[in-house]
Amino acid sequence: MAMSSTCAQLCLRCRGFLGSKTSTRLHYIQSHHWRIWTANSKSLSNGLFTNGSFTSTQTRQRLKQHMCYYNNLTVKYLTTEAKENKNADDTVRSTDGANLPQMPNTTALSIPENMNSLDLDAFNEPSALEEISDEEAVTIPFPTIPPSSTSLRDYVGKSETLTNLVQLGVDLWKLEQRPNVGSMLLRLDFSTDVAPRLLFLKNIGVEDSRLGYIISHNPFILTEELENLQTRVNYLVSKKFSTETVASMVSKAPYLLNFDVKRLDNRLGFYQHQLKLSASNTRNIIARLPRLLCGSLEPVKENLKVYEIELGFKLNEIQHMVIAVPKMLTAKKQKLTRIFDFLHNTMKVPHHLITKFPQVFNxxxxxxxxxxxxxxxxxxxxxxxxxxxxxxxxxxxxxxxxxxxxxxxxxxxxxxxxxxxxx
Structure with a gap:
């Protein structure tokens, strides 16, 4: 109790000639050491320690030691503050000649050399809650491009690539939902990476209105080598697809040019072999539904078995229906079986009539x-x-x-x- 009273008197005395800022810092230091000392002592009751083997005499000695420590700490802090204020006072007096109040001379007080010093500069750090003026706020630097974000819209206007892609009609909200696509687009340079691919698509016949759709669904085409893209287009032309048909296929199936020639050739051979179709009919099916070259072949194989085994269609009937409606190759099995069951068993429509009107499956x-x-x-x-x-x-x-x-x-x-x- 004696020490806390002494600390309070010190705070009041310091506040009188150091101001609120200095007294607040001093009070913080004294409170900090008071908490440390109290924690080490564990408990205090009427000035006597209740834990340990301390006597009342030992208690008074410990209190006296701590009082000396706080007094010495106070003296050191006041000395530092006095020197700083004296320098400021001399500067002001030398400029305008005004007589400012003199600070108490504390340099004559003795300071123990072995006393541990505190890093008082840490208390000069500005607070995050401190209000600043409009002039100071304008001078605060900030990055031109956000270091991280969950949305690409924060980078539009700061990235030339994203700005031009938005003008083309690219849906950035679709791309940012896909992992690593946003960071990939930000690393691309529009002049060297994006523009050459866009010019390539235009040169093969893709309309300007379809460029945004293609990149929205397949942004990875912007990272493909131009030589590889041209090789795949040349392959399709060699299979007697016209240039207009190739452009239409790329517009409908944006991933088409991402697959190498070997994959494209295997897919074309699969449909021609499985359906026993001529080359002309195979090209007709692929041209109307080019995503057959991009997707998995397992659903196609399963649907062919469903038509033949479960629904009872003959091969020539399957050929006729697929040529008329290529989408039947990728339709869901459950939908096919339910529609056929209603047509054949409820409406009493025979197989040959269903074959003539395969649009009913859609x-x-x-x-x-x-x-x-x-x-x-x-x-x-x-x-x-x-x-x-x-x-x-x-x-x-x-x-x-x-x-x-x-x-x-x-x-x-x-x-x-x-x-x-x-x-």
Whole structure:
């Protein structure tokens, strides 16, 4: 209690001639050492230690030692502050001649040489919560490009590559969701890396409006060697794909030119061999659905087995359907089987009629059910072309609701909507 009272008196005495800033620093130092000393002593009760083998005499000696330590520490700090203020006072007095209050002369006080010094410069660090003026805020330096970000939009306007890609219509929000693509784009130089690839795509016939789509789906084409890209285009031309067809294929399948010639050749051979097609029909299928050369072959193999084994189509029927609708090769197995089950077992449509209208596999099953049940309710569900009032499967699934009602069901659109509510 005696030491805490002495510390308080010291704080009050120092605050009178050093100001709030100095007293705050001194109070921080004294409080810091008071916590250390109290922690080492563990507990204090009425001026006597309750833990250990200390007597009251030993306690008073320890208190006296610590009081001397704090007094010496105070003297050293006051001496340093006095010197600094004296220098400042001399400077002011030499410039304007004003007589400022004199600081107490503390240089005559003795300071123990063996006393551990504190790093008081650490307390001169500016606080993060300290308010600054507008002039000081303007002078604070900041990086032109953010060192890290979760979005590419923070770099647009600071990166020439990203700025030009946005002007081309590239969807950066799609690219930033893919790992490592954002950092790859920032490392690319527009003049040496991006511009030559864009000019190459234009030279092979790709329209300007498709450049943004291609890069949005396949940014890695910007890192491909121009020589490799030209080699792959030359291969497709050698297989009798016209230059216009190649440009259309690249626009529809952006990853097409990322695959080497060997892969492209193997894919073309696979479709020609599996479907027993001529070279002309194979080119026709690939030109209309070029992503067949980019995706996995496993779904295609599985669908071919489904058509032949599970659904019971013959090879020539499969060939006819695939040539008419190449997308059937990549359709989901569950969708194919459910549509065929409804067509063949509920609507009683035979295989040869389904073969003539393979577009039915691209429709929505619910739409097919609703329209068939509506025609059946009206007594018009007749799908045999050899009988009167024939309903074409192609028109059944492709016509809009209003045209379907007026031309095929001979009813109103309101009748169809009322019937759908009963399902």
């Amino acid at each position: 429709t929505n099953l619910l739409r097919l059910k609703e329209r068939h049940l509506f025609l059946e309710y009206l007594g018009k569900a007749q799908y045999d072309p050899t009988l009167p009032n024939f309903i074409s499967l192609d028109r059944l699934v492709s016509l809009p609701d209003e045209t379907f009602c007026t031309e095929m069901a001979l009813a109103t659109l309101e009748d169809l909507y009322l019937f759908q509510k009963t399902l």
